[in-house]
Amino acid sequence: MSNRPGFTLIEAVSTLFVITVALLGTVTGFIKISSLTQEIKDTVVEDKYIVGKMENIRGTDFVDITTESETGTTVTETTVTVQMEPSVEIEVPVKEVSISSSWTSHAYPGKEITRTITFYVYKRGINWRP
Numbered sequence: 001m002s003n004r005p006g007f008t009l010i011e012a013v014s015t016l017f018v019i020t021v022a023l024l025g026t027v028t029g030f031i032k033i034s035s036l037t038q039e040i041k042d043t044v045v046e047d048k049y050i051v052g053k054m055e056n057i058r059g060t061d062f063v064d065i066t067t068e069s070e071t072g073t074t075v076t077e078t079t080v081t082v083q084m085e086p087s088v089e090i091e092v093p094v095k096e097v098s099i100s101s102s103w104t105s106h107a108y109p110g111k112e113i114t115r116t117i118t119f120y121v122y123k124r125g126i127n128w129r130p
Helices: 009-058
Strands: 073-085 088-104 112-122
Touching: 009 088, 009 112
Parallel strands: none
Antiparallel strands: 073 088, 088 112
Protein backbone atom coordinates (compact mmCIF):
# COMPACT_ATOMS: atom_id res chain seq x y z
CA MET A 1 0.00 0.00 0.00
CA SER A 2 2.86 2.42 0.58
CA ASN A 3 3.68 2.46 -3.17
CA ARG A 4 0.29 3.81 -4.24
CA PRO A 5 0.04 7.51 -5.22
CA GLY A 6 -2.51 9.75 -3.41
CA PHE A 7 -3.27 11.19 -0.01
CA THR A 8 -3.69 9.40 3.25
CA LEU A 9 -6.70 10.15 5.42
CA ILE A 10 -4.51 11.97 7.96
CA GLU A 11 -3.13 14.28 5.23
CA ALA A 12 -6.61 15.08 3.96
CA VAL A 13 -7.97 15.83 7.45
CA SER A 14 -4.99 18.02 8.42
CA THR A 15 -5.28 19.97 5.13
CA LEU A 16 -9.00 20.49 5.73
CA PHE A 17 -8.25 21.70 9.29
CA VAL A 18 -5.67 24.25 8.06
CA ILE A 19 -8.06 25.58 5.39
CA THR A 20 -10.89 25.83 7.95
CA VAL A 21 -8.73 27.81 10.41
CA ALA A 22 -7.62 30.17 7.63
CA LEU A 23 -11.22 30.76 6.49
CA LEU A 24 -12.42 31.38 10.05
CA GLY A 25 -9.68 33.96 10.54
CA THR A 26 -10.62 35.70 7.30
CA VAL A 27 -14.35 35.76 8.12
CA THR A 28 -13.65 37.06 11.64
CA GLY A 29 -11.50 39.82 10.15
CA PHE A 30 -14.29 40.86 7.77
CA ILE A 31 -16.82 40.95 10.59
CA LYS A 32 -14.52 43.13 12.73
CA ILE A 33 -13.83 45.50 9.80
CA SER A 34 -17.57 45.78 9.19
CA SER A 35 -18.27 46.76 12.81
CA LEU A 36 -15.39 49.27 12.82
CA THR A 37 -16.72 50.80 9.60
CA GLN A 38 -20.12 51.24 11.26
CA GLU A 39 -18.35 52.80 14.26
CA ILE A 40 -16.69 55.37 11.99
CA LYS A 41 -20.01 56.13 10.28
CA ASP A 42 -21.67 56.69 13.67
CA THR A 43 -18.83 59.00 14.75
CA VAL A 44 -19.15 61.08 11.56
CA VAL A 45 -22.93 61.36 12.00
CA GLU A 46 -22.56 62.48 15.63
CA ASP A 47 -19.84 64.99 14.72
CA LYS A 48 -22.10 66.47 12.03
CA TYR A 49 -24.87 66.69 14.64
CA ILE A 50 -22.58 68.59 17.01
CA VAL A 51 -21.37 70.92 14.24
CA GLY A 52 -25.01 71.63 13.33
CA LYS A 53 -25.73 72.59 16.93
CA MET A 54 -22.63 74.80 16.93
CA GLU A 55 -23.88 76.59 13.83
CA ASN A 56 -27.28 77.13 15.49
CA ILE A 57 -25.57 78.68 18.50
CA ARG A 58 -23.34 80.76 16.25
CA GLY A 59 -26.44 82.42 14.81
CA THR A 60 -27.92 83.10 18.25
CA ASP A 61 -27.63 86.44 20.04
CA PHE A 62 -25.07 86.39 22.85
CA VAL A 63 -27.66 87.01 25.58
CA ASP A 64 -29.86 84.19 24.27
CA ILE A 65 -27.14 81.52 24.51
CA THR A 66 -28.10 79.48 27.55
CA THR A 67 -28.03 75.86 28.65
CA GLU A 68 -31.77 75.67 28.03
CA SER A 69 -31.36 76.73 24.39
CA GLU A 70 -30.03 73.32 23.29
CA THR A 71 -30.18 69.86 24.88
CA GLY A 72 -26.79 68.29 25.54
CA THR A 73 -25.30 71.76 25.82
CA THR A 74 -23.70 73.40 28.84
CA VAL A 75 -22.93 77.11 28.92
CA THR A 76 -20.60 78.74 31.43
CA GLU A 77 -20.44 82.53 31.59
CA THR A 78 -17.18 84.23 32.50
CA THR A 79 -15.04 87.23 31.63
CA VAL A 80 -11.61 87.32 30.08
CA THR A 81 -9.09 90.12 30.52
CA VAL A 82 -7.70 91.23 27.16
CA GLN A 83 -4.54 93.34 26.82
CA MET A 84 -5.38 96.02 24.23
CA GLU A 85 -2.24 98.12 24.61
CA PRO A 86 0.64 97.91 27.06
CA SER A 87 -1.30 99.92 29.63
CA VAL A 88 -4.92 99.16 28.60
CA GLU A 89 -6.80 96.04 29.65
CA ILE A 90 -10.49 95.37 29.05
CA GLU A 91 -12.86 92.77 30.47
CA VAL A 92 -14.62 90.80 27.74
CA PRO A 93 -17.71 88.69 28.53
CA VAL A 94 -17.29 85.13 27.26
CA LYS A 95 -19.50 82.05 27.19
CA GLU A 96 -17.86 78.65 27.19
CA VAL A 97 -20.17 76.31 25.31
CA SER A 98 -19.76 72.52 25.50
CA ILE A 99 -21.87 70.29 23.28
CA SER A 100 -22.03 66.55 23.96
CA SER A 101 -23.42 63.61 22.07
CA SER A 102 -23.53 59.94 23.13
CA TRP A 103 -24.17 56.67 21.34
CA THR A 104 -23.60 52.94 21.81
CA SER A 105 -20.60 51.37 20.08
CA HIS A 106 -21.06 48.74 17.36
CA ALA A 107 -17.45 47.56 17.53
CA TYR A 108 -17.60 47.09 21.32
CA PRO A 109 -21.22 46.21 22.15
CA GLY A 110 -22.54 47.86 25.27
CA LYS A 111 -19.80 50.51 25.37
CA GLU A 112 -21.18 54.06 25.55
CA ILE A 113 -19.19 56.62 23.53
CA THR A 114 -19.43 60.34 24.26
CA ARG A 115 -18.06 63.15 22.10
CA THR A 116 -17.77 66.65 23.53
CA ILE A 117 -16.72 69.78 21.67
CA THR A 118 -16.04 73.00 23.60
CA PHE A 119 -15.83 76.45 22.03
CA TYR A 120 -15.96 80.05 23.20
CA VAL A 121 -18.42 82.75 22.18
CA TYR A 122 -17.56 86.41 22.71
CA LYS A 123 -20.17 89.11 23.03
CA ARG A 124 -18.87 90.66 19.80
CA GLY A 125 -18.98 87.41 17.86
CA ILE A 126 -17.70 83.85 18.00
CA ASN A 127 -14.32 84.66 16.41
CA TRP A 128 -13.87 88.20 17.74
CA ARG A 129 -10.31 89.35 18.38
CA PRO A 130 -9.48 92.75 19.95
